[in-house]
Structures are given as C-alpha cells and as structure tokens.
Amino acid sequence: MQLEEKKALFTSCKAQYAAFQAENLKLDMSRGKPSPKQLDLTNEMITCLKEDDYLAQNGLDCRNYGCLDGLPEAKTFFAPMLGVSPDELIVCGNSSLNMMFWTMSLAMTNGVLGSKPWGKYDKVKVLCPVPGYDRHFAVSEYLGMELISVPMKEDGPDMDVVEKLVAKDDTIKAIWCVPVYSNPGGVVYSDDVVKRFAALKPAAKDFRIFWDNAYCVHHLTDNPPKPLNLLEEAKKVGNEDICYMFASTSKITFPGAGVAMMAASATNIASLKNALSFSTIGYDKMNQLRHLRFFGGKFESLIEHMKRHKELIAPKFAIVIDTLKRELGDLGIASWSEPVGGYFISFDQKGCAKRIVQLCKEAGVVLTGAGASFPYGIDPDDQNIRISPTFPTEEELQKAMEVFACSAKLAALEQELG
Amino acid sequence: MQLEEKKALFTSCKAQYAAFQAENLKLDMSRGKPSPKQLDLTNEMITCLKEDDYLAQNGLDCRNYGCLDGLPEAKTFFAPMLGVSPDELIVCGNSSLNMMFWTMSLAMTNGVLGSKPWGKYDKVKVLCPVPGYDRHFAVSEYLGMELISVPMKEDGPDMDVVEKLVAKDDTIKAIWCVPVYSNPGGVVYSDDVVKRFAALKPAAKDFRIFWDNAYCVHHLTDNPPKPLNLLEEAKKVGNEDICYMFASTSKITFPGAGVAMMAASATNIASLKNALSFSTIGYDKMNQLRHLRFFGGKFESLIEHMKRHKELIAPKFAIVIDTLKRELGDLGIASWSEPVGGYFISFDQKGCAKRIVQLCKEAGVVLTGAGASFPYGIDPDDQNIRISPTFPTEEELQKAMEVFACSAKLAALEQELG
DSSP: OOHHHHHHHHHHHHHHHHHHHHHTEEEEEEEEOOOHHHHHTTTTHHOOTTOOBOOTSSSSSSSSSOOOOOOOOHHHHHHHHHHHOGEEEEEESSSSHHHHHHHHHHHOOOOOOTTGGGGGSSSOOEEEEEOOHHHHHHHHHHTEEEEEEEEEETTTOHHHHHHHHHHHHHTTEEEEEEOOSTTTTOOOOOHHHHHHHHHHOOOOOOEEEEEEETTTTSSSSOOOOOOOHHHHHHHTTOOOGGGEEEEEEEETTTTTSOOEEEEEEEEHHHHHHHHHHHHHHHHOOOHHHHHHHTTTTTTTHHHHHHHHHHHHHHHHHHHHHHHHHHHHTTTTOEEOOOOOOOSOOOETTTTTTEEEEEHEEEEEEEOOOOTTGGGGGGOTTTTTTEESSSSOOOOOOOHHHHHHHHHHHHHHOOOOOO | OOHHHHHHHHHHHHHHHHHHHHHHOEEESSSSOOOOOHHHTTTTTOOOOOOOOOBBBSOOOOTOOOOTTOOHHHHHHHHHHHHHOOGGEEEEESSSSHHHHHHHHHHHOOOOOOOGGGGGOOOOOOEESSOOOOOHHHHHHHHEEEEEEEETTEEEEEEEHHHHHHHHTTTTEEEOOOOOOOTTTTOOHHHHHHHHTOOOOOSSTOOOEEEEEETTTBSSSSSSSOOHHHHHHHHHTTTTEEEEEEEEEEESSSSOOOOEEEOOHHHHHHHHHHHHHHOOOOOOOHHHHHHHHTTTTTTTHHHHHHOOOOOOOHHHHHHHHHHHHHTTTTTTTTTTTOOSSOOOOEEOOTTTTHHHHHHHHHEEEEOOTTTTTTGGOOTTTEEEEEESSSSHHHHHHHHHHHHHHHHHHHHHHHHHHO
C-alpha cells in the first residue's frame, strides 16, 4: 500500500470510528461467558428434581451430610469427561477454579504426597504457557509463586523449553495447561506434546501438571480432534503421579451452578481425599443429582447437549473470523487463531494490543485487558488480545467486531503514520 | 452404696448389657446430623424455583458467572443471622467448614492484612477451648499448627487463660470458638466473655478469633439467650479486625445443600473478597435464590422454620437427659450438660470415656470417639463423651441411651470392682 493510500485509509477509518462512537455502544466481550440462550438449554435442570427425589442409588440421602468425594453415580457419569475410571475422580462443587486454587494452596501448606510444603521455600516457580489463562496465573501469583513464561507453539507448549527448565531447577513446581482448545489460542495439544508431558522428569519430585481440561467436550466441529489422555499416557511410563486434571460443567449446564471435578492417580486421589476431609464435609450432592437427572444419567446426552451449544456459538466464531478476514485479511498487520472448539479467539498485532483495547473501550466495546494472557499482565510484544465471542448476540458481536477491526486498522496506521 | 450393693448392680448391669448385645442393635449417634424428618421440613426447597426463576432483583442472571460475594438480597436476608450489616457478609457455597479451612489456609499462605504468612514461621499455634469441635482442631492440625488446650467454663473459655497466653506469645495466631450452644458443651458465651474477646490484645497483630456461630438460631426453648455480638462489641473498642464469624444453613435447610456465610469488619471483608477473587468466580447463586424463595425472603420465616426443627429435636434432648437422670442421677459417677440449644450433650465420667464408647460400640451403638473433643484426640482425664441425639428416631435414641447408661454404669463398676 502506498503512503497516500494509507493516509486515505486512515482518514476513512477515523470517520468510521467516530460514527461508531456516536452510536453509544455498550458491548461486553471481556470474559468467556455463555449467552442467556445457551443457559436456556439447561433450564429444565432447575425443575428436574421432584420433592421426593433425593436418594442416591445406594440409598444415601443427598440432602444430608456425607459422601466427601461425590456421589458414586456422579463419578461414573462424569468419569468419561476426563477419560478416567470413577475411582480416579472426585466430584466437587460448582467451581473447578476453586479446586485448582485449593490444590495449589494445599501444596503450599502441606506439600505433595509428603514433600516439603512449597510455602517453606523462599520461592517456588510455576511455568505459564503464553498466551494463557489469566486466572491460572493469578492463582499462582497470589500464592506467592514466581511466574515463568513458556512459549506456546501450534501444538502446545514448547516442550524443549519445558523439559529443559524443569530438569535443572527443583524450585519449579508446576505448570498450567489447558490441553484442549487452549485459552486463548484454541490450541489442541498434539500426541507428541501429551506424551512428553506424560514422561516429564522434573528435578522437583513434587512437580505437578495442572491440566485444566475446561473445554474437553466444547467442540465447534462434528469431527473433533481426539487428543491423548495425559493420565493414561503417564501410567504407561510409570509417571502417573505427575498430574492433576480438572473439568467442570460450567460451560455445559450453568456457569454459576454447575459441577466441577478433578482426576488424578490413585495415590494422588487418596492424598487429596484425605486433605479434602479437613476442608469440607462434602459438596452439594443435590446439585450432582440434578445433573444426573437432567442428562438421564447418560454421558451421550451430555455430548448431544454440547451440539446444541455448538449450534449457538459456532455462528459467532464465524462472525469473528469472517469479519477479521474481510477487514484485515489483505493488510498483513495482524493474525488470529481459527479454533475448532473452546471459547476464545486469539488475536495478534505487534505493538498494538493496548491501543486496540483502548480504542474499542472508547467506542463502547469492552475486551479482556491487553496483556491479560501473560504473567503479571505484561505482554512483551504488546500484541495479544483475547476475543470472547459467546456472550453477545450475533448482531452485537457483528457490530463489536467491526469496531474491533476498525480499531485494529487505526492502531496500525497510528503506529506507522504517527 | 455398700460393696455388696455394688456387686449386685454390677451383676444386673452385665445381664442387662448381654441382653442389649443379643438385640443386634445398629444405632449411630456419632455425628450431629439432622434426621430425615428434619430434612423433610425443607423439601419444598427442592422444587421452589420455577424454570423462569433465575434472575436476582438487580437483573443479574443467577445461572451465569459472577457475583463473587453472594447475591445482594442473600446478603440482606442472611445478615441478621450473624447480626451484621449486609456489607459485612459474604454469602458462600454449601460449607462453612470449607470457609474456615480456606480462611485459615489463606493466613498460612498469605498472612492476614499484609502480615507475614503464618506458614513462614517455624511453628504457629492455635487455642482450642476444650471440650470443643474436633473438625476445628483438625483443620489447624492439618495445616501444621500446634494446638493448645484452653479450659471451657460455664460461660465460655477461661478468659484469664486466653488473655495471658495471647499476651505473651506472638506465635499464637488464632482461637476456635463456638459461642452459642458450643460443641459439645452447649455453652452460651456470657456477655463478659464476649466483651473480653472483643477487647483482646494479642501479642500477634495478625491474631484472629474464628467465631463459628453454627448454632446461632438453633434454640430448644422459646426464650433463647440473647448473647452479645462479637463484631459489634469489637467495634466499640476499635478492635473490629480481630474476628472472622461463620454460619450456615446446614442445620436449617439441607446439610449437604445449604448456604454458608462469613462476616467480618469492612477491612477484613475487603481483604477476603480480594483473596476470594483468586479462589473462585463465584458460589452457587441458584442455591442462594432457592433459599430466598423457600423463606419468602423473610428472616422471620427462617426463625419460624427453626421452631419446627425444635419440635422434632427437643423431645430427643429430653430423652437423653431424662434417661441419664433416671439411670445415673443418684450414682454420683457422671455429669452432663443440659443445653437449651444446639446439637450436642456433653457427658463426663472420669477415666471412663473410652471404655463407655467401646462398650456401646460392642452393643451396636456408635458414638463419637472418646477424646474427639480434645486436641490430638487426647482427653487427659478420659472423661468426655459427645452425645448427638438428633439423627436417630426417638425409639432408637431411647434404646441407645439405655445402652449408654448401662455402659456408663458398667465402666464405673469395672473401674471400682476390677
């Protein structure tokens, strides 16, 4: 593009932006929230329990105390989600983030399988594949850990870097992973990456992979990828204690009233159950029962249910991708992910992320803060923005993406033309 | 009683005990669990939400993420339970024990209002009024704290001892309290005790009173005691940051699916909310809504509801007390509490607790383990047994108490006659 062309584009973009501003928009794409229409898919769960429906299969009264690690039938029902046996699962309350916080905090106070409590070290460190999930990094930072960035590649974290770092430093105690449709890149870890994680030999014997499989059944295609199961692979090489795996129904049923779960080796589960016995008397079994009734106790029903989510959100992903292609495709200023599942699109435009977020905000479109996907909120190249297309309506999203694309062009042109 | 009389009693008790054993009883008085009939009082809560009933008063969608510290109307509704303003309350998930664990664990990892993390000390200590609640002590022990017993008096912990200990040792960081109908003694802290707690000046600036008001509305009389409010008293003397207060509806609605809450000073609440933002995205707001609908949003309805609990459990307390009086009243071997609320009766018989629990067990009556009410499970006088009368039916309880009284007599006579 010639300079004059650029100047003309700048002028027209400015005019377009001013027009957007005049619309007094109020659009929120800041978090990966399901839309009200998605939540409506689950409304029958509100009423699916009847007044006399509170007994588990074994006769246990779900209204009362007890059953620390989840209803037996809930374990059976949810085990396929993480690809484990029911014995390897604990079915929890409404928040998998809470289980991750609890598990990491527990390592700080009590160590892992009898190791020295992480909190007794001057400093312990955690590996953070970037771009990644801000709340993961925030948990570790809050607990006093040092965050170390590891680059993400197209098939997962850069395992050369991971293996090298954990081999030499026994104060590196953990890594955060979202192995399927990673947040925000939508990356699905390749078989090679999963196998290398399974075989990881960290200097720290109490190292743990925090494997947040938040989007394991959240497909946008009919032929989803079939990633390897970390725990299964780890067992094959006698390394099964290395991981904690997490999932929830937050983006399957209700984000505020779903069911979370964690899975691990028999040894880890025994230790975690013991710790859990000090932390609570038990989770909400009535809500576990509600989930069982809603899905008729059949995991295939849950998979079918996810197809109805797909019908609602796949068009939204298409709006984002199509708009980016149409508006920015020929300019060579930016790149973005085209995920086949999950909740996010990752957008990169070097040196422009903060400015784009600011421009969007000033035109009434709230995005996740620039830098959020990096440790300490610092994106070294100021390039990454996480786009969360699920919550707005299609009309709102279309408008928001036009504002976004216009802001992206403005930011690039400001950078070049000053 | 003459020796011959004693021998005759021993013989008849042995015969009675053998008869009990022949009945193959299977009765459980081990934990403070509400009975199924009590849970039935709340069954309408299972169905009280309709399919389109998921919006909070401010329009917030309770199905979705958000609202970290509880629905505004849930805060308003539950604030009177702990006698605080809605701003001083966080409405949580189904477990107040979990909030206590979380809060104490947080002090270990992050300190309190910016203090040095407790976990960074070689050893920190917690005061445990005895007899007390085994799960409280277990939380601290699990987190690596040293447990220090403080004797309970008739109106609360011995404050002379508490004040002296906390004044001289800045590694004493906390005390566990059940201020109303204490577990297991049923003690209601006197105004003087509450005021002395409110004015406590520990050497440790990050000392916290863990004030578990689990039984605050669990009365067995129509004219319940009106204890002072700790936070209110602490404010009067400018010491309001000294306490965390907890309660739940576990013994009001459903133990497994109730709503927990915590209260504290504005400064503490701000700090706890910040910590909470790393621990979860939010608690189950649908269940908070269910509670609001069930009680019609009126706290007086909750108080009325507790009267229906009382109708079911007061006769059970009477069975325990009447049986103990009838069977042991004249023997001078034991003493017991006669609480006007709560869930427990505390029974003392010097040197006999373990033996009584064992005898009961061998006759099919399971009690809370002897020593459970003491740090490390060690009752120095082997005298205290916690009786939990709520779960069995009246018929079962009557039988169980006869077994208990017989076992108490046997234990005393064994001790004396060998």
